[in-house]
Amino acid sequence: MDAETFRHLRDLVYDYCGILVRDDMQYVMERRLWPRLEAHGLRDFGAYHHLLRFDPGRKAELDLAVEALTTHETYFFREPHQLRAFSEELLPVLAERNAPWRRLRIWSAGCSSGEEAYTIAALIHDSGRFEGWDVEVFGTDISRRVLATARQAEYGPSALRATAPEDTARYFEAVGNRFRVKPHLRALVSFGHLNLLDAEMAQLVPRMDVIFCRNVMIYFDTPARNRVLQLFHGKLVEGGYLLLGHSESLISLSADFELVHLRNDLVYRRPLGQKVGE
Ligand SMILES: C[S@@+](CC[C@H](N)C(=O)[O-])C[C@H]1O[C@@H](n2cnc3c(N)ncnc32)[C@H](O)[C@@H]1O
Known part of the structure; x- marks a missing residue:
């Protein structure tokens, strides 16, 4: 891929979803997008860029390109200290x-x-x-492929690598050598497709008590992070909590949230008394 095509593709991806492919990651972009070129029978990245810009199916293809460029690594009970803070300190509140x-x-x-x-x-x-409460856990992602897996709710052993054996039996039913989330938990969760940088689509998201956004914004640059934080601020109730991944912080990013020191972790909170739009 020549330098100009790389810049065009990088800008297209960035404008669409906030993910910034650094200059030194050009070879990663080439390797990950190559199967998409093959799928369309294209021989060079210039033709692929043209397709992403002008083809009638460009939006769906952009989703697939972003999907190829992002990491979807995740597992059950990730970051236990934070989950302890959530269950022992936030849920009672x-x-x-x-x-x-x-x-x-x-x-x-x-x-x-x-x-x-x-x-x-x-x-x-x-x-x-x-x-007996009305409890809803909403899962959203930009990738339709991972959302299809989420809705199926069936996982291999590696997804349960941080799950205690006694919890495996409580939360999952065995399906061959795979594990299916039990119905009483599935009933609390629904999934939807959402690009966090698409403000128009995000209007459909209701007000939340807690937002988990862990290991997502690490791929964004500062302006994209700020856009997403603004969205989260507007979507949290007053006093609602924002939980980020352990390597992420809002220092120098947003004065809209206050840092709350819990026993088990640090979390962010939309201050009480702050009205929507403030
Ligand atoms: C590393 S996974 C994190 C999963 C989970 N939050 C965790 O911490 O285990 C990052 C996810 O963010 C999604 N993502 C990246 N950019 C996005 C965007 N602009 N809008 C919505 N989802 C996005 C990716 O598709 C990917 O599935």
């Missing part, structure tokens, strides 16, 4: 705060194949505090 209307909404933004969303559902269920 939310159970009390939301008791008058008995509704709880959690968003797993960039949920990949669904392990994070089902983990959240398991923690909510096990807390025993929300029986």
Whole structure:
């Protein structure tokens, strides 16, 4: 791929989904996109760029290109200290705060194949505090392929590598040598296609009590991160919580959230008393 085509493709991907392919990652882009060229019978990246810009099916192809360029790595019960903070420190607060209307909404933004969303559902269920409540865990991702896996709710052993053996029996039913999430947890979770940089589509997302967005924005540059943080700010209720991956922080990014020191972890919160749009 020549330097100009690389720049065109990089800008196209960035404008679409916020993922910045650095100059030194050109060879990775070539390797990962090559199967897409082959799928269309194209011989060079210039022709592929043309297709992504002008073909009537360009949007679907952009999704597939982004899918090829991103990492979908995830597993159940990832980052246990943070999950402990969620179940032992945040859920009790939310159970009390939301008791008058008995509704709880959690968003797993960039949920990949669904392990994070089902983990959240398991923690909510096990807390025993929300029986009979209207509980919804929303998982969204830009990749339709991972969402199809999420909806199927069936996983191989590697997805359960951080799941304790006694929990495996509680949360999953065996299907051959695979594991299917039990129906009472599946009932709490729904999945939808959403590009976090598509403000128009994001309008459909309701207000949340907690947003998990872990290991997603690491691939974004600062302006793209700020756009997504603005979206999250508008989608959180006052006092709602934002949980990022352990290597991610809002330092120097956003003054809209306050840092909350919990016993098990640090989380971000939309300040109480801050009205929507402020
Ligand atoms: C590494 S996975 C993280 C999965 C899970 N949150 C976790 O921490 O285990 C990152 C996911 O973010 C999704 N993603 C990347 N850019 C996105 C965007 N602009 N909108 C929505 N999802 C995006 C990718 O498709 C991928 O499935």
